[in-house]
Amino acid sequence: MHAAVITAFDAPPSYREHPEPVAAGEHDLVVDVLAAGLHHLTRAKANGSHYSSTGALPLVPGADAVVRDAQGRLRYAALDDTPFGTFADRTVIDERRSVVLPDEVDPVRIAAAMNPAMSSWVALRRRIDFRPGGRVLILGATGNAGRMAVQIAKLLGAAHVTAAGRDPARLAALPALGADQTVTFDQIERAADADVVIDYVWGEPSAGAMIPLLTARTDRGAPLTWIQIGSLAGRTAPIPSAALRAARLQLVGSGIGSVPARHFLEELPALAAAVTRGEIDVRARAVPLAEVSHAWTTAATDERIVFVP
Ligand SMILES: NC(=O)c1ccc[n+]([C@@H]2O[C@H](COP(=O)([O-])OP(=O)(O)OC[C@H]3O[C@@H](n4cnc5c(N)ncnc54)[C@H](OP(=O)(O)O)[C@@H]3O)[C@@H](O)[C@H]2O)c1
Structure with missing residues (x-):
């Protein structure tokens, strides 16, 4: 069979012959791959930089x-x-880490959506005690995960969603997905009364937004839970110490580890059903797996690349 194979962390994968996968555990299934998304997680594991990377090549x-x-x-x-x-014709899955889908789903759409959508879905349902009626601010709302977070926050009962990003033209599309307000980072105080921040950006922009946001709150004693999810602008952020004193700010992260794997797995069926029902806007581009080397290195697009063997 064929697969995309990484032999060095600083090079893209190459499409080549590869040995067939073998089921080892009692829950393992050898399966045909229909569609697999090129997510940030995938790239980070493939270049060895993700915290869950094993380092094996x-x-x-x-x-x-x-x-x-x-x-x-x-x-x-x-x-x-x-x-x-x-990224192969066939792979091995653990059936306990899978959910059966209806026959009529579009595999490319589901493969594009589940990883970015899961980020906000799990954060709001499993990482914090999110109550319907809450006000949500999404930092980095123009990306795949951010756009979906706008819709997911509303699906999960948010009364008000502010979409924040750096590009006003791209923000302008978000009210159609349910955003009540859009702001650029230099207008962040307009979202000062949020209860929850979903942060895909981190780095300087997030750190720089904290003091203006916190000091503009109507009630600085009202809790604000800031959920760190992505790091599009930087893996570290220079958080001002005053941010942790100026308001009732709580910083948490949501991802593999801070949310137990079984909680992610328990959320798969409901999220897959929401995607299948068309409740989440998905932008996907199917690409033959044979073109993996080229697609891996071409410029980013708004559409999630999904490899089809
Ligand atoms: N923890 C989890 O469970 C989890 C799960 C899935 C994804 N993630 C993470 O979430 C993040 C977003 O993923 P995604 O799939 O949405 O990515 P994506 O579709 O590639 O989104 C990229 C977006 O990032 C914005 N961006 C890039 N650099 C920026 C900067 N310096 N300042 C402000 N905005 C910037 C861009 O906004 P503009 O170009 O429009 O300005 C673009 O729309 C990634 O870091 C990913 O690893 C985490």
């Missing part, structure tokens, strides 16, 4: 996929840390 990248099992059922599967990922 060679590796087949791909953290999740829509697959077909031996019984012909479609499943969405999220893989554990493994050197045998989903």
Whole structure:
């Protein structure tokens, strides 16, 4: 069979012949891969920089996929840390880390959506005690995960959602997805009365937004939970010490580890159903897996690249 294979952390994968995967554990299934998304997580694991990276080479990248099992059922599967990922004709999944999908779903759409959508879905449902009626501010709302977070916050009962980003033209599309307000980072105080911040940006922009946001709050004693999820602008952020004193700010992170794997898995069916019902806007571009080297290095696009073997 063919797979995308990484042999060096500083080079893109190459499409080549690769040994067939083998089921080892009692819950393992060898499956055909139908569609697998090129997510930030996938790239970070493939270049060795993600905190869950094993450092082992060679590796087949791909953290999740829509697959077909031996019984012909479609499943969405999220893989554990493994050197045998989903960018291949076939892979091995743990059936406990998968959810059976209806036959009529579009595999490319599901493969594009689940990873970015899961970020806000799990953060709001499992990482914090989010109450319907809350006010949510999304930093980095113009990306795939950010756009979906606008819709997911509303689906989960947010009364008011502010979409924040650096590009006013791209922000202008977000009210159509449910954003009540859009702001650039230099207007962040307009979202001062948020209860929850969903932060995909981190780095200087997030750190710089904290004091203006916190000091503009109507009630600085009202709790504000800031959920660190992505690091598009920087892996570290120079957080001013005053930010932790000026208001009732609580900083938490949401991702693999801070949310137990079983909680992610328990949320898969409900999220897959929401995507299937069309409640979440998905932008996907299917690309043949044979073109993986080229697609890996071409400029970023708004659409999530989904490899189709
Ligand atoms: N923890 C989790 O559970 C989890 C799950 C999934 C994803 N993530 C993380 O979430 C983040 C977003 O993922 P995604 O799939 O939405 O990515 P994406 O679709 O590639 O989104 C990229 C967006 O980032 C914005 N951006 C890039 N650099 C920026 C900067 N310096 N300042 C402000 N905005 C910047 C861009 O905004 P403009 O160009 O419009 O300005 C662009 O729209 C990633 O860091 C990813 O690793 C975390």
